[in-house]
Amino acid sequence: MSQGRSIRLFLVDGTPSGLLTAEIINWSGHVLTGPRSKFAELVQRPECGRTGVYFLMGPDPDGSPLDRVYIGESDDVARRLKEHNQGEHLGGKDFWERACLVTSKDLNLTKAHVKYLETRLIRIAKEAGHSIVINTADRIYDNLPESDQADMAFFLEQIRTVLPTLGLGFLREVTKPSQLQETSSVSMKMVTHSPVFELTSKNRSITAYGQEVNGEFFVLKNSYASEEWTSSPHSYQTLFERVVKEGALSAPENGTRRFIDDYAFNSPSAAAAVVLGRNANGRTSWTVKDSTLTYAQWQDEQVAAMDQPEADLALTE
Template sequence: MSQGRSIRLFLIDGTPNGLLTAEIINWSGHVLTGPRSKFAELIQRPECDRSGVYFLMGPDPDGSPLDRVYIGESDDVARRLKEHNRGEHLGGKDFWERACLVTSKDLNLTKAHIKFLETRLIRIAKEAGHSIVVNTADRIFNSLPESDKADMAYFLEQIRIVLPTLGFDFLREVTKPSQLGETSSASTKNVTQSPVFELTSKTHSIKAYGQEIDGEFFVLKNSDASSQWTSTPHSYQKLFERVVSEGALSESVNGLRKFVDDYAFNSPSAAAAVVLGRNANGRTSWFVKDSSLTYAGWQEQQVEASDNSPSDLLHTE
C-alpha cells in the first residue's frame, strides 16, 4: 500500500477563496497560491521575492475544455508576475485566473535548481495532457551535479503530490490499463483496478470494454463506438464531439469508430454515452465481462465486502 501524507494548508486571510499556503511535513518546499483578483496581495508576500517556479492557469479562450497553463521560473517572481499581469498587447498573458508559486523554506533553491525544475515540469505537463501548455518552446536545462539532480527529483515528486490537492491538475500522472502489464514500471505501483467491463449494443453491432483505474473509468483501446451522436441534444454530445476532435476515435468505417488508445472518462455514464452516441446510464450499461453483473452491482459487492475484508475492495491483477 502507498504511504499516507499530511499536507498543511493555511488560509492567509481566513477565506477559502483567498491566498493560501501549503506544505508537506519534512519537505523544504513551500507553496503559495491565489486568484488573480488577489494579485496585489499576492505579490506583496515575501515568497515572491525568492527564487522559485510558478504556474499561471485559466480557461482556454478558444473554447477548449482543457485549461491553459504557463510554467515559468524566476529569482524575482514578483517582477515576472507583474509582467504577466499586463495585457497581451504589452507582452502579458490574459488567460490566467490563478497563480501558484513553489519556493523553498530554507532558501536553498538556486537559479540552476529552478531552471532544472522548470524544464522537467514543462515536459511532464505536456506528457500528462491534462492542460494546454502555452510555453512556446521546450527548454532544456540539465546542468546540475548528480547529487543535486537527486535532490530535485525528490522536490519534484512533492510538487506533483501537493499541486492536485490545490486544484492544479496538470501534473497528475495517469496510469492507463495498457500500462498495467509493465510490472517494472514505478508508475504502476499501488494502482487499484477493477475487473474489465463490457458494453454491447446488438442494434448497432457495438462492443466496447472498460476498466476503472485509480477512480478513472477507461474505455480500452480498439473498443467500438458509434460513428456519430444519434440522440437528442445532451451535455454528453459535446463530450462525444470533443473525443472525436481530439483524434481519440478513428474515422467511421461501416458506421462504427474505434478507440485508438485507452481513454479516460470521469464516470462510466460519460464513457457509455460516447460509446453509444447517446445518453446512457453507465452504472447499468456496463457489465463485468462474461457475467450478468452490472457496474452498479459490482460496486455494491465491494461495499458489502469492505465490512469484512477491506483488501477486497478492488480486484488487482
C-alpha cells in the same frame, strides 16, 4: 499500499476564492495560488520575492477543451509575474486567470535548482497531456550535482502530489490500462485496477471495453462508440462533443467511431454515455467481461469482501 500524507491548506483571506497556501508536513516546499483578480495581493506576499517556479493557467482562447498552462522560474517571482500581467503587445500573457508559485520555506532553492525543476515540469506537463503547454522551447538544464538532482526529484514528487489537491491537475500522472502490461514502466504496487468491463449495443454494432485504474474509469483503445449524440440534450452531450473535438475518437465509419487510445472518464456513466451517444447508467450498463455481473454488483462484492474480515473477527470473539 501507498503511504498517506497530510497537506495543510490555509485560506489567506478566509474565502475559498482568494489566495491559498499549501504545505506538506515534513516538506520544505511552500505553495501559493490565487486568481488573477487577486493579483495585487498576490505579488505583495513575501513568497513572491523568493526563488521558485510558477505556473500560469487559463482557458485556451482558440477554443480547445484543454486549458493552457505556462511554466516558468525566477529568483524574483513577483517581478516575472508583473511582466506576465502586461498586455500581449508588451510581452505579457493575456490568457491566464490563475497563478501558482512554489518556493522553499528554508530558502535553500537556488537559481540552478529552479531551472532544473522548470525543465522537468515542462516535460512532465507535456507528456501528461492534460493541458496545452505554451512554453515555446523545450529547455534542457541538467547542470546539477547528482545529490542535488536527487533532492529535486523528491521536491518534484511533492509538487505533483499537492497541485492536484488544489484543482491543478496538469501534472497529474495517469496510468493507462495498456500500461498495466508494461510492468517495467509502472510501479505495480502503486496501481489498483478492476477487471475488464464490456458494454454492447447490438442494434448499433457498438462494443466497448473499460477498466478502472487508480479510481479512473478508462474506455480502452479500439473500443467502438456512437458516431454522434443521438438523444435529447444532456450534460453528457457536451462531454461527447469534447471527446470528439480532442481527437480521442476516430472519424465516423459505418455509423460508429473508434477510440484512438485509452481514455479516462470520471465515472462509468460518463464513459457509457459517450460510448452510446446518449444518457446511460454506467453502473448497470457495464458488465464484467464474459459474465453478467454489472459494475454495481462487482462493486458490491468488493465492499462485502472488505467487510468479511471484520465479520470473521466478530465470530471468533
